[in-house]
Amino acid sequence: MANKEMEVVRGIDLNRYMGRWYEIASFPSRFQPKNGVNTRATYTLNEDGTVNVLNETWSDGKRGYIEGTAHKADPKSDEAKLKVKFYVPPFLPIIPVVGDYWVLYLDDDYQYALIGQPSRRYLWILCRQNHMDEEVYNMLIEKAREEGYDVTKLHKTPQNDPPQEEGPVDTKGIWWIKSILGR
Numbered sequence: 001m002a003n004k005e006m007e008v009v010r011g012i013d014l015n016r017y018m019g020r021w022y023e024i025a026s027f028p029s030r031f032q033p034k035n036g037v038n039t040r041a042t043y044t045l046n047e048d049g050t051v052n053v054l055n056e057t058w059s060d061g062k063r064g065y066i067e068g069t070a071h072k073a074d075p076k077s078d079e080a081k082l083k084v085k086f087y088v089p090p091f092l093p094i095i096p097v098v099g100d101y102w103v104l105y106l107d108d109d110y111q112y113a114l115i116g117q118p119s120r121r122y123l124w125i126l127c128r129q130n131h132m133d134e135e136v137y138n139m140l141i142e143k144a145r146e147e148g149y150d151v152t153k154l155h156k157t158p159q160n161d162p163p164q165e166e167g168p169v170d171t172k173g174i175w176w177i178k179s180i181l182g183r
């Protein structure tokens with residue numbers, strides 16, 4: 001099943017997709033701290049059609065973040081396949097890291113989404129609110145399974161209610177260094 005071409009959303013309205021999305025669950029990755037909470041992404045459409053990406057997470061009470069950009073992988077296609085680029089480490093951005101961001105599912109009201117990429121090493125369940133109905137969550141898990149993902153790797157992301165908005169910033173990039181070391 002993992003060898004089949006993944007189906008992605010077609011005809012996404014990027015203007016409607018912009019704004020804040022909370023990470024409900026994801027595959028653990030070396031780019032995020034293992035003890036991260038209140039993880040979220042904020043997307044802003046730039047005048048040139050690219051998207052500014054701000055990813056934030058809280059670790060040990062401090063806000064860590066990284067900013068990047070995204071653009072359509074093929075401007076002529078109506079498929080929701082984007083390329084994202086971040087520079088690392090975030091405290092001294094010198095090394096570009098490029099990845100795929102494929103919208104595998106998006107509800108009609110743009111309230112929840114399933115995000116993946118062709119290698120199936122990364123998967124995110126996102127929501128406009130910092131919580132999700134279990135029925136919707138299970139439906140998205142099933143969609144991921146149908147696309148060949150090993151959904152047993154999914155970890156729910158702890159979210160505070162109400163969502164955390166401010167906090168001391170990790171200016172040294174400690175969260176990023178810890179995540180690279182697997183902590």
